[in-house]
Amino acid sequence: MQPLAYRMRPTKLEEVVGQKHLVAPGQIIHRMVEAKMLSSMILYGPPGIGKTSIASAIAGSTRYAFRMLNAATDTKKDLQIVAEEAKMSGTVILLLDEIHRLDKTKQDFLLPHLENGRIIMIGATTENPYISINPAIRSRTQIFELKPLAQTDILEAIERALADSEKGLGNYPVQLDEAAKIHLARSTNGDLRSVLNGLELAVKSTPIDEQTGKIELSIDIIESCIQKKALTHDKDGDAHYDVISALQKSIRGSDVDAALHYLARLIEAGDLPIICRRLMVIGYEDVGLANPQAAARTVSAIQAAEKLGFPEARIPLANAVIDLCLSPKSNSAISAIDAALADVRAGKSGEVPDHLRDSHYQGAKKLNRGVDYLYPHAYPNAWVDQQYLPDKLKNQHYYQPKVTGKYEHALATRYQQIQEWKKQKKR
Incomplete structure (x- = not known):
């Protein structure tokens, strides 16, 4: 009766879906396992993207005992049982879920066992560990951020589950419609647990078609089982991206009615x-410096929407869309950073000028570090003429201000004023 997501948990690193920046050959966790130099760690990221899977795969790859506890619901006595097992049989890998909720009593008990290496703890959390986890625990662990799974990762996991006759659904004659598969992979926002559990429900609750002898899973069945509607039943699923694109282009074009229509389809x-x-992308990419407060209000609206959830989330989202639509627009910030990135990626960087280099160490002056730096606050208008860009780029300009909004108009005025001061210094 174990759910599919549980049964399909990997037993070695090669079976982990996604997270290649950590588990692929040559990457940090793979190197730790290969060298048999495991240390306690904290894995953080959204639900269903592989925190438990990585812990399970590490245990399977090393053949250490593997135990799972929850920091919020399991007791100190449960930790004591794991510690006793580690004393008797050697190293134990402990997956401690919701580690951000570990209280001081449990923490004090756990710390010496982490120090001596008897317990290799893999803490799992959806919270930012640099904010939510006690420094005493952080200092004894390595912290790894897990990334949301890509659609290709989830499609691979679906195929693997359908083909595996031992742990998966390989003994069922499943015919999964291509559009249904794409919707399943896309609609759960990278949560593989939800994908696999939805797939299993669809397979086991759908009777075999008498004519084809197959369990035919259409997009309607998948929609019902995961409780997420598809935007359209197009075979390739392009409509999903088309609607997102149309939403951004409608806001960029200040057509509030069109933007609300596409928002409604996504809702x-x-x-x-x-x-x-x-x-959030639109707030900073398309409105940007023309009206920074609109971007800030968008972030607030998004936070409200995430806390409310649907159906009430539609209200702050509509506020944000109307605000962004009718705001003045500027793409100067994205254009500026992309121009700077283009130079860096083309190898146009050069040495940091000596007077800007760090001088807060003994011997820096002997290397001429920071010696001729001029402190702007010591000069009128908090500005003094000195070179900041590397020699190779000293005449380069990335930011091209626009004057579509009051805020950036003020920035443009200041920018032009500084350029005039530079010209006067050169005369």
Whole structure:
């Protein structure tokens, strides 16, 4: 009766879905396992992206005993049992879920066991460990951020589950429609646990078609089992990206009615994370410095929407869309950083000028570090003419101000004033 997501947990690193920056050959966790030099760690990231899977795979690859506890619900006595097992049989890998909720009593008990290496703790959390986890625990662990799974990762996991006759659904004659598979992979926002559990429900609750002898899973069945509607039943799923693109282009073009229409389609599909991410991008990419407060209000609206959830989330989202639509627009910030990145990626960087280099160490003056630096606050208007860019780029300009909004108009005025001061110094 174990759910599919549980049964499909990997037993070695090669079976982990995604997270290649950590588990691929040559990467940090793979190197730790290969060298048999495991240390306690904290894995953090959204739900369902592989924290438990990585812990399970590490245990399987090393053949150490593997135990799972929850920092919020399991007691100090449960930790004591794991510690006794470690004393008797050697190293134990302990997956401690919700580690951000570990209280002081449990922490004090656990610390010496982490120090001597009898317990290799793998803490799992959705919270930022640099904020939510006690420094005493942090200092004894390595912290690794897990990334949301890509659609290709989830499609690979679906295929693996359908083919595996031992742990998966390989003994069922499943015919999964291509559009249904894409919707399944896309609609759960990278949560593989939800994908696999939805797939299993669809397979086991759908009767075999008498004519084909197959369990035919259409997009309607997948929608029902994961409770997420698809935007359209197009075979390749392009409509999902088309609607997101149309939302951004409508806001960029200041067409409030069109933007609300595409927002409504995304709301109906239940795509709250997609909507929130796209609106934040629009706030900073398309409105930007023309109206920075609109971007700030968008972030506030998104935070409200995430706390409210649907259906009420539609209200702050509509506020944000209307605000962004009718705001003045400027793409000067994204254009400026992309121009700077283009130079860096083309190898146009050069040495940091000596007078800007760090001088807070003994012997820096002998190396001429920071010697001729001029402190702007000591000069009128908190400005003094000195070179900041490397020699190779000293005449380069990345920021090209626009004057579509009051705020950037003020920035442009200041920018032009500084350019005039530079010209006067050169005369």
